[in-house]
Amino acid sequence: MKEIDYNEIPLFEGIHPDNLNKLLICINSFKKDFDKGETIIMEKDKVPYIGIVLFGNVHLLKEDIWGNSSLLSYVGPGELFGENFAVSVEQESSVTFVAVEKTRVLFLAASKIIHTCENACSFHARIAENMFHLLGKKSISYMNKLEIMSKESIRGKLMAYISTLAQQQKSKYIKAPLSRTQLADYLSINRSAMTRELGKMRDEGIIDFDRNTFVIK
Amino acid sequence: MKEIDYNEIPLFEGIHPDNLNKLLICINSFKKDFDKGETIIMEKDKVPYIGIVLFGNVHLLKEDIWGNSSLLSYVGPGELFGENFAVSVEQESSVTFVAVEKTRVLFLAASKIIHTCENACSFHARIAENMFHLLGKKSISYMNKLEIMSKESIRGKLMAYISTLAQQQKSKYIKAPLSRTQLADYLSINRSAMTRELGKMRDEGIIDFDRNTFVIK
DNA sequence: GTAAGTTTGTTGCATTTGCAACAGATTGAT
DNA sequence: ATCAATCTGTTGCAAATGCAACAAACTTAC
Numbered sequence: 001m002k003e004i005d006y007n008e009i010p011l012f013e014g015i016h017p018d019n020l021n022k023l024l025i026c027i028n029s030f031k032k033d034f035d036k037g038e039t040i041i042m043e044k045d046k047v048p049y050i051g052i053v054l055f056g057n058v059h060l061l062k063e064d065i066w067g068n069s070s071l072l073s074y075v076g077p078g079e080l081f082g083e084n085f086a087v088s089v090e091q092e093s094s095v096t097f098v099a100v101e102k103t104r105v106l107f108l109a110a111s112k113i114i115h116t117c118e119n120a121c122s123f124h125a126r127i128a129e130n131m132f133h134l135l136g137k138k139s140i141s142y143m144n145k146l147e148i149m150s151k152e153s154i155r156g157k158l159m160a161y162i163s164t165l166a167q168q169q170k171s172k173y174i175k176a177p178l179s180r181t182q183l184a185d186y187l188s189i190n191r192s193a194m195t196r197e198l199g200k201m202r203d204e205g206i207i208d209f210d211r212n213t214f215v216i217k
Numbered sequence: 218m219k220e221i222d223y224n225e226i227p228l229f230e231g232i233h234p235d236n237l238n239k240l241l242i243c244i245n246s247f248k249k250d251f252d253k254g255e256t257i258i259m260e261k262d263k264v265p266y267i268g269i270v271l272f273g274n275v276h277l278l279k280e281d282i283w284g285n286s287s288l289l290s291y292v293g294p295g296e297l298f299g300e301n302f303a304v305s306v307e308q309e310s311s312v313t314f315v316a317v318e319k320t321r322v323l324f325l326a327a328s329k330i331i332h333t334c335e336n337a338c339s340f341h342a343r344i345a346e347n348m349f350h351l352l353g354k355k356s357i358s359y360m361n362k363l364e365i366m367s368k369e370s371i372r373g374k375l376m377a378y379i380s381t382l383a384q385q386q387k388s389k390y391i392k393a394p395l396s397r398t399q400l401a402d403y404l405s406i407n408r409s410a411m412t413r414e415l416g417k418m419r420d421e422g423i424i425d426f427d428r429n430t431f432v433i434k
Numbered sequence: 435g436t437a438a439g440t441t442t443g444t445t446g447c448a449t450t451t452g453c454a455a456c457a458g459a460t461t462g463a464t
Numbered sequence: 465a466t467c468a469a470t471c472t473g474t475t476g477c478a479a480a481t482g483c484a485a486c487a488a489a490c491t492t493a494c
Binding site for chain 1: 289301359
Binding site for chain 1: 475481482
């Protein structure tokens with residue numbers, strides 16, 4: 001597996017590659033690898049670090065009292081995770097983060113981003129600004145999932161989800177980053193009922209699909 | 218109606234009252250009043266300002282293509298709204314903000330909080346830090362609503378919602394900040410089915426309620 | 435105080451969805 | 465290449481929920 005290019009990581013946007021190494025030391029960064037299925041952060045854990053996925057994929061899971069776990073969100077290469085806990089006051093995670101495949105993570109100390117650096121590095125202001133942008137974006141993406149989840153029917157949820165992907169991928173041929181089972185879990189609907197509904201939608205000529213690739217007609 | 222005390226506004230925590238006036242001028246703040254039902258920010262509007270509710274209440278609504286509007290979130294005195302759009306790159310709102318009653322809002326220029334002040338006011342660093350905390354908290358609150366919405370049944374959603382309120386209010390006697398109709402809208406469930414389920418739950422002795430006050434047994 | 439408008443409670447019926455069980459397809463390990 | 469494990473498709477049935485329609489309670493404006 002190959003790490004994402006550091007200049008493609010949104011948090012580092014606008015920071016000159018020459019400064020990046022200095023910066024990474026300044027904000028106490030370190031890398032860690034996780035195997036498929038391994039837990040990165042458990043619910044209730046203290047989260048003083050922001051995670052950046054270098055390769056692989058991370059799922060955010062929430063288990064309720066009865067052991068039903070649901071897939072709240074997923075994070076791919078270049079994206080952040082745990083940042084909302086890390087920048088909050090308590091820094092306690094309310095969800096579990098799991099590597100769904102072999103995954104490498106770059107961790108950064110949140111306090112070094114929130115507080116102005118004693119050395120007043122020029123790039124410090126820039127990374128704080130980027131962090132603001134990304135926190136806003138993450139919040140908006142949760143609002144977007146809330147919109148999807150607020151649809152009454154399975155069909156409504158599927159259409160809303162596929163539309164979101166179409167916008168992101170700017171194409172009519174949409175590859176879902178989740179398997180069928182995972183998608184049903186993500187949308188909190190029954191897997192077989194979802195397959196049934198997808199079949200109906202294909203019969204009615206609304207969409208077409210093959211495995212986890214979809215086409216809106 | 219009376220404005221909330223400025224020293225109870227989380228964004229201003231740790232800032233000495235003597236500095237507050239100077240700060241409010243420095244970050245281009247202004248107040249505005251809205252009548253019941255009035256739209257504060259429309260979907261697609263540019264949002265360069267962060268809103269703080271001084272009195273009243275604000276609802277975040279999202280309308281889909283067919284005109285079905287759903288209640289994503291609500292904001293009360295002292296709380297922020299629009300901040301996730303204001304700190305993002307595009308600054309474009311994807312939802313509509315509506316005053317549900319007579320409401321006064323204090324608006325602050327987001328750019329003045331994100332970027333370090335040229336005067337390097339001492340309190341500037343503090344407000345930026347508070348902003349980080351609040352952005353994280355807001356994100357976490359959306360994740361919490363996602364958890365509620367991921368429950369399959371009406372009963373599951375109601376229990377999850379009431380539990381959340383109980384935690385927030387630290388009491389077994391819980392006053393919901395939403396009317397029945399609004400609550401059904403917030404949870405994206407049918408109002409009459411919700412009333413039916415609440416009745417069942419009372420019959421089974423799980424909860425008790427009167428209007429929008431609930432008791433968990 | 436009255437009337438109009440809004441919110442809440444109730445109930446029968448149609449539809450949707452979850453569930454369970456199983457078969458076929460696909461993937462992964464050795 | 466083979467076997468085990470996991471994922472996907474299918475279908476009948478039971479249960480949950482949405483919907484519609486209406487009555488009662490409550491609010492608001494004049």
